[in-house]
Amino acid sequence: GDSVTQMEGPVTLSEEAFLTINCTYTATGYPSLFWYVQYPGEGLQLLLKATKADDKGSNKGFEATYRKETTSFHLEKGSVQVSDSAVYFCALTRSGNTGKLIFGQGTTLQVKP
Amino acid sequence: GAVVSQHPSRVICKSGTSVKIECRSLDFQATTMFWYRQFPKQSLMLMATSNEGSKATYEQGVEKDKFLINHASLTLSTLTVTSAHPEDSSFYICSARGSQETQYFGPGTRLLVL
Numbered sequence: 001g002d003s004v005t006q007m008e009g010p011v012t013l014s015e016e017a018f019l020t021i022n023c024t025y026t027a028t029g030y031p032s033l034f035w036y037v038q039y040p041g042e043g044l045q046l047l048l049k050a051t052k053a054d055d056k057g058s059n060k061g062f063e064a065t066y067r068k069e070t071t072s073f074h075l076e077k078g079s080v081q082v083s084d085s086a087v088y089f090c091a092l093t094r095s096g097n098t099g100k101l102i103f104g105q106g107t108t109l110q111v112k113p
Numbered sequence: 114g115a116v117v118s119q120h121p122s123r124v125i126c127k128s129g130t131s132v133k134i135e136c137r138s139l140d141f142q143a144t145t146m147f148w149y150r151q152f153p154k155q156s157l158m159l160m161a162t163s164n165e166g167s168k169a170t171y172e173q174g175v176e177k178d179k180f181l182i183n184h185a186s187l188t189l190s191t192l193t194v195t196s197a198h199p200e201d202s203s204f205y206i207c208s209a210r211g212s213q214e215t216q217y218f219g220p221g222t223r224l225l226v227l
Contacts (some may be wrong), residue, residue, distance in 0.1 A: 029194065042220055043219050044157075044208075045218070046215055089157070099147070100147070101157075102159075103156040105155055105156040106156055111159055
């Protein structure tokens with residue numbers, strides 16, 4: 001079945017460091033890919049998405065490129081801030097689906113000043 | 114952005130009792146709502162999908178008689194955990210989707226069954 005695998009956390013970085021959180025997926029067809037972020041005490045928020053191969057999603061300085069050849073959707077940010085500390089979830093939904101999301105296990109990011 | 118609320122945020126109950134969790138879309142009409150369960154340090158697992166005015170569709174392995182879902186209006190869905198037991202203790206999260214594809218998530222409800 002469809003699945004999403006994320007790198008294990010927690011990831012601890014200093015402010016202004018470069019961030020990469022790896023995400024790979026297994027799915028039939030052409031899924032849409034998402035990154036969600038969950039700040040402490042809050043619900044999940046959509047960070048960015050890509051709906052077809054080679055699309056790049058971007059938001060708030062974060063980027064991820066849909067790579068069909070490597071079935072990956074790695075999240076990157078050039079310079080993290082303390083306020084980026086949160087749990088990040090990679091997810092997919094299959095094309096033509098009712099909207100059911102399949103999530104990775106989540107990666108906790110902690111940014112220290 | 115769109116806001117989804119959940120109530121209560123936290124509930125403690127005795128084994129054998131039933132607990133109702135509400136999920137509301139505050140500023141949009143949600144034709145579809147989803148209920149997830151999240152175990153500590155694990156991912157969100159979809160439990161069921163509910164469309165307004167129709168029966169919920171449960172994922173494989175989820176007991177529909179134990180987790181009753183009602184989606185009676187375009188802004189409200191409820192999840193009732195019936196005859197709760199300690200193994201039902203978890204973090205329950207709902208999401209709502211309107212006319213667009215994006216799902217908006219509630220802040221979650223932590224259930225502890227003693």
